[in-house]
Amino acid sequence: MDLLRSIGITEIVFQLMLVNAILGLSIYLTLYTGMFSLANAGFMAIGAYVGVVLTQNYDLPLWAALIGGMIAAGIVAVPIGLPVLRLRDIYLAIATIGFGEVVRILILNFDTLASSISGESVQLTRGALGITGIPKITETWQLLLFLVVTVYILVRLHRSRFGRAMAAIRQDEQAAATMGINVVYIKNTVFIFSAILAASAGVLKAHLTRTISPGDYGFDQVVNILAFAVLGGTSTWLGPIVGGFVLTALPEILREFKQYRGIVNGVILLVVIVYLPGGLVNINGWKRLWRRIRGQPSVIERIQQNTRSG
Amino acid sequence: MNRKLVSLLFVFLMVFLSFGVITAQDEVEKPLVGFWESCPTPSNLPATVTVGAIFGLSDAVAVYGVPQRQAVELAVEEINESGYLGETVFEVRFEDSAGNRDQAIFAMTKLVEEDKVLAVLGPTLSSEAFAADPIAQENSTPVMGVSNTALGLTGMGDFVFRNSLPEAAVIPGTIAQAKEVLGLEKVGLLYGNDDDFTVSGYQVFRQALLDNEIEILGEETFAKGDLDFNAQLTNLISQEPDALVVSALAAEATQIILQARALDYNGPIIGGNGFNSPAVLRDTGEASEGLIVGGAWNYGNPNPTESSVRFVEMYEAKFNQSPDQFAAQSYTGAWLMATAIRCADFGADADLAEQRLAIRDALLQIRDFDSPLGVFSFTEDREPLHDPIAQIVSGGKFEPLAVVMGESG
Numbered sequence: 145m146d147l148l149r150s151i152g153i154t155e156i157v158f159q160l161m162l163v164n165a166i167l168g169l170s171i172y173l174t175l176y177t178g179m180f181s182l183a184n185a186g187f188m189a190i191g192a193y194v195g196v197v198l199t200q201n202y203d204l205p206l207w208a209a210l211i212g213g214m215i216a217a218g219i220v221a222v223p224i225g226l227p228v229l230r231l232r233d234i235y236l237a238i239a240t241i242g243f244g245e246v247v248r249i250l251i252l253n254f255d256t257l258a259s260s261i262s263g264e265s266v267q268l269t270r271g272a273l274g275i276t277g278i279p280k281i282t283e284t285w286q287l288l289l290f291l292v293v294t295v296y297i298l299v300r301l302h303r304s305r306f307g308r309a310m311a312a313i314r315q316d317e318q319a320a321a322t323m324g325i326n327v328v329y330i331k332n333t334v335f336i337f338s339a340i341l342a343a344s345a346g347v348l349k350a351h352l353t354r355t356i357s358p359g360d361y362g363f364d365q366v367v368n369i370l371a372f373a374v375l376g377g378t379s380t381w382l383g384p385i386v387g388g389f390v391l392t393a394l395p396e397i398l399r400e401f402k403q404y405r406g407i408v409n410g411v412i413l414l415v416v417i418v419y420l421p422g423g424l425v426n427i428n429g430w431k432r433l434w435r436r437i438r439g440q441p442s443v444i445e446r447i448q449q450n451t452r453s454g
Numbered sequence: 455m456n457r458k459l460v461s462l463l464f465v466f467l468m469v470f471l472s473f474g475v476i477t478a479q480d481e482v483e484k485p486l487v488g489f490w491e492s493c494p495t496p497s498n499l500p501a502t503v504t505v506g507a508i509f510g511l512s513d514a515v516a517v518y519g520v521p522q523r524q525a526v527e528l529a530v531e532e533i534n535e536s537g538y539l540g541e542t543v544f545e546v547r548f549e550d551s552a553g554n555r556d557q558a559i560f561a562m563t564k565l566v567e568e569d570k571v572l573a574v575l576g577p578t579l580s581s582e583a584f585a586a587d588p589i590a591q592e593n594s595t596p597v598m599g600v601s602n603t604a605l606g607l608t609g610m611g612d613f614v615f616r617n618s619l620p621e622a623a624v625i626p627g628t629i630a631q632a633k634e635v636l637g638l639e640k641v642g643l644l645y646g647n648d649d650d651f652t653v654s655g656y657q658v659f660r661q662a663l664l665d666n667e668i669e670i671l672g673e674e675t676f677a678k679g680d681l682d683f684n685a686q687l688t689n690l691i692s693q694e695p696d697a698l699v700v701s702a703l704a705a706e707a708t709q710i711i712l713q714a715r716a717l718d719y720n721g722p723i724i725g726g727n728g729f730n731s732p733a734v735l736r737d738t739g740e741a742s743e744g745l746i747v748g749g750a751w752n753y754g755n756p757n758p759t760e761s762s763v764r765f766v767e768m769y770e771a772k773f774n775q776s777p778d779q780f781a782a783q784s785y786t787g788a789w790l791m792a793t794a795i796r797c798a799d800f801g802a803d804a805d806l807a808e809q810r811l812a813i814r815d816a817l818l819q820i821r822d823f824d825s826p827l828g829v830f831s832f833t834e835d836r837e838p839l840h841d842p843i844a845q846i847v848s849g850g851k852f853e854p855l856a857v858v859m860g861e862s863g
Contacts, residue, residue, distance in 0.1 A: 154563050156589075160556055252648050272653045276584040277610070353555055355584040357650060360555065396560055405550065406512050 152396040155284060156352070161392040162287040163349045168372030168384025169294060170341035175378045177334045178314030179229065180237045182366045184342040186244035187217045189361035191343025192350040193251055196275055197268060199351070206281050210347045217343030218336050225335040229328075244366060252358045274357025282351040290348070291385070294341065298381045310334060342369075375416060377423020386424050485532050486761040487789045487825055493797040499542040500802035503795055506565035507548050508558060508576035508586065509784075515553030518601060518780050519578050523548055524773050525781035526575065529788035532768075544792050551577050551586075558582035562589045562597075570806055572795070573597065573813050575787050580604035581650055587614050594807060596794075596814045600787035601780050603727060605654050608836045613814055615836040617787050617827070619750040621658045624842040625726055628748030629662040629699075631844045631855055632724055638697055640669040641724075642690030644683070644710065645701035647675040655701035655726040663699065671695050680706060683713050697722040697746075704728055708737045715741040722746050722846075732776050735847065745847040751782040751827050752843060752852055762826035786825040793820060 148158070167184065174181040191213035198209040228239045250257075251269050258266035269275065301307045309330050312320040321327045350356045368391070376387025394412065398405045419436075422429040484490070507526055510519035526546055533544045547569060549561035558577045565571045566589055573596040577586050580602040590597035591611030599607060599616035608614050632638055641663065646652035663670055671693040674686035683706075690698060691714070700710055700723060707729045714723060722744045730749030735742050753766065753776050765785055769777040777785075794816035800809045823830040831839040845852040 149568065152564065154560070154568065156563050157560055160560075249648075272648045273604070273650045274581065274584075276606070280588070353559060353585050354588055355555070355581065357581060358648065359581075392556075395557070396564075399549065399564070402548075403511060403550070 152399055153393055154396075157393060157396050159282065159284055159287055159352055160349070161389045162284070162291055163345050163352065164368075164372055164388035164392045165291055165385040166287075166294065166341060166345040166348070166388075167369045168376060168388040169298065169381065170338045170345065171369050171373045172378055172381065172384040173298075173334055173338040173341065175373055176314060177310045177331060178317065179331060179335065180233055181229075181240045181335065181338065182237050182370065183224070183240035183243050183335075184338065184369045185361045185363075185365040186240075186247035187221065187339040187342040188346035188349075188365065188369075189244075189247050189251060189358070190217045190220055191346030192356050192361070193269060193275075193346075194343075195347030196278055196350050196356060199281070200275070200278065201268075206286070206347075206351060209351075210344055213343045213347040214340045217339040217346075221336040221339035222332070225332045226328075229331045229335060241363065241366065244361065244363070248358045248361055251361075269358075272357060272359070274355055274359075276355040278350060278354050278356070280352060280354055282348045287348060290344065295381055295385075302381070306330070306333075375413065375423060377420075377426040377429075379422065379426055383423050383425040390424065485536050485538075486764050487532075487786075487823075488536075488538055489793050489797060489820075489823065490538075493793070493799075495537070495540045496542065496796050496799035497540060498799050498801040499539060499795065501541070502543045502545050503539065504545045504547055504569070504571050505788075505791055506561075506569065506571035506574040507546050508551050508561045508565070508574060508578070508582070509548065510553040510578040510582075511548070511550040513552040513554070515551075515578055519550075519553075521778055521781040522576070522578065522600065522784040525769065525777065525785035526788045528769060528772055529785045529792070533789070533792045538792055539796055542795075544795070546575070546788065547571060551582055553579055553582070555582055555585045558586040559589065562586035566590055566593045566595050571595070572806075572809055573791055575600055575784070575791060577602075580607060583607055584610070587611070590614070593810075594814075595810050596817060598787055598791065598817070600784045603654070604650060605657075612836070613810075615817055615832065617790060617830070617832075617838045618783050619838055619840070619842055621655045621726055623838075624748040624750065625655070625658045626662040626665065627842055628724065628726075628746065628844045628855075629659070629666055629668070632697065632722070632746055633666050633668060635855060636697065636722060638666075638668050640671050640693075640695055641697045641699050642671050642693060642695040643673045643699045644686055644690060645673075645675060646678055646680075646703065646706060648677045649703065652701045652703060652728065655728070659699050659701055659726070676702075676706065678703070678706070681709060683710050684717065687714050687717055687719070691717055691719045695721070697724050699724045700729070701726050702728050704731045704734050707734050711738045711741050711745060720744070727779070730779050732778060735850070735852075740850075742847045742850075746844070746855060747847075747852070748842055748844050749779055750838075750840070750842055751779045752845065753777060759824065759826065759828055761824055762828075765826040782826045786827050786830065789825060790817065790820060790823065790830070793823065 171184050194216040195209035195213035198204045198212045224243055231239050252271055254269040255266050255271055309325045312325055313327055313330055317327055372387040372391055373384045375391060377383030395405060395409055398408050401408050419433050420429040509522045510516060511523060530544055530546050549565060551558040551561050565574055574590055575598055577583055578601055583599050583602045587597050587610050591613050594613055596613050599618060601618050602616050603618055603620045607616055645656035672690055674689055676683060676686060698714060702710055707725060711723060724746045727749055729747045730752055732753050766777060769781060794813045798812035798816040800812040818832060821831040828840040833839050844855045846855045
């Protein structure tokens with residue numbers, strides 16, 4: 145622990161590393177099923193606001209707020225997922241970004257809207273000012289436990305019939321449908337799981353950072369979440385966790401570089417993306433890199449050489 | 455003979471002038487800021503005292519954070535060269551928060567819990583302060599915001615200070631004065647509704663208008679990053695207001711001024727802190743004529759204090775650019791921190807908690823402190839107390855509102 149602190153990873157950094165790992169897993173779920181959905185920041189916002197209202201206005205404990213936030217996001221995910229998941233690739237991405245913006249602007253104007261409907265002054269989300277003074281009640285062990293349980297469920301899921309169906313849909317949706325897989329059902333269920341996971345991260349993070357405002361859940365946050373999964377790799381569940389850890393910890397470890405921190409951080413990320421295109425957790429990528437460093441030809445190059453010489 | 459006399463006189467003059475220069479330089483040595491008399495030069499302090507500073511030094515927020523760091527560097531240099539803390543070296547450790555709440559939390563944790571600094575200046579944004587200041591409060595470490603204007607900031611705890619006037623301290627005065635000299639009766643209100651700074655500015659404006667019994671003809675909103683304000687401005691201008699009241703950040707403020715003038719609106723435009731920047735004046739040119747701005751400090755402040763003039767000179771000489779309000783407030787913040795340390799004069803053997811507490815208590819005692827911001831005091835609620843400025847752009851320069859209107863009317 146002292147070693148970690150000496151390189152800049154204090155407890156709060158470690159806690160946010162865990163939160164970001166959970167966020168990475170939430171987008172990993174949809175990516176693993178072949179859906180390029182970017183709705184996670186929106187669901188994170190729903191979770192955070194519902195959770196904070198439950199702990200602040202109704203004095204509920206954190207676990208109740210967590211469940212409340214997860215249920216709220218799950219309920220919202222159903223009517224969103226049904227029409228939106230008919231889209232694919234970049235079209236799905238754009239539609240889900242749109243959803244995130246709608247959530248953000250709804251929260252921004254919630255008080256005005258509610259006041260005009262109910263006729264009396266409502267002070268719930270406090271618009272752009274955000275909610276401040278939230279007590280810091282999330283503990284490291286709670287985050288660790290949550291992450292471990294999530295990973296356990298994921299591992300079980302991958303080996304189950306449902307998990308195989310997810311992989312099949314990613315490979316070829318039509319072939320999967322032909323095989324008798326209920327594509328609509330699987331996609332929507334995964335979308336709801338992803339939403340619930342993002343919402344839980346939202347609740348936990350809100351009770352770490354003490355303050356939330358709609359601006360926290362804009363497009364920047366979507367890109368961050370996507371980066372966790374892309375940098376870590378999406379071939380296994382370990383990828384997004386490592387991605388979330390690295391992207392959170394790296395700027396803190398590099399604090400000694402002062403004003404050059406951003407540059408060093410960017411160069412490291414660039415090198416990773418260029419030399420390990422499959423992400424940090426990708427055995428084939430490391431093997432390829434090793435061969436490049438050693439100067440050994442890859443399998444394909446060897447075959448090419450053989451055909452040329454033969 | 456005549457020539458001799460002339461040359462003798464010339465030599466005399468040179469000697470006299472150089473004497474003058476030397477004495478003037480002697481005067482430069484001693485800064486105009488500081489409690490040189492009220493508190494004796496400290497003798498018990500440790501060899502170095504370290505204070506942290508969290509500013510947004512990268513990303514979009516760097517437009518505020520970089521002048522803040524430069525101003526603090528300038529203050530530190532002055533404090534150490536003038537021997538303000540006796541033999542003790544005043545050191546400031548800068549951390550970057552990039553305008554990001556998480557990073558502000560990390561930086562505050564690092565400074566307070568790992569580096570064990572005595573006190574912290576910053577962070578740059580109010581939203582960062584709401585996330586990071588509780589960490590300082592929990593560790594009983596004084597933290598002084600030098601650019602936080604949001605409502606309720608110092609309510610977070612008895613170690614949270616700020617030297618930046620909140621909107622609520624600036625705007626009511628501006629409105630009252632504007633009403634007095636312009637005879638405002640009805641105005642149109644325009645504000646950004648997705649930013650904590652512009653929204654709190656709007657709330658204060660609204661309250662001030664109601665208090666002064668000025669009718670609000672209409673309220674229009676925009677979002678951060680908007681470029682076209684024609685629809686909102688047309689709505690407001692068509693109701694023939696006496697003035698447009700706008701709560702916006704500098705980027706949007708520039709466009710709003712230009713587009714309002716393009717719509718043939720020639721009346722006054724009243725803005726808050728966001729308009730109080732040299733950039734707004736520069737980018738709007740003639741369109742800024744008649745712009746009324748309230749603020750804590752301004753580069754073109756028509757009746758500045760001596761220390762303010764000196765600060766501008768030194769800042770320009772060192773960094774080759776004009777200081778803005780954020781720089782002036784940060785400079786004053788660093789001096790206030792050093793003054794608290796000078797007056798506390800804690801022993802080197804006191805433990806960290808005692809040292810931090812001593813600085814907190816000394817900060818609370820600061821009254822009538824001569825600074826570029828004017829005569830500065832902390833209230834009992836750790837809020838700043840000094841005269842804000844109400845000014846109007848006239849002939850491309852900021853002039854005192856009352857004076858200009860008095861002349862023309």
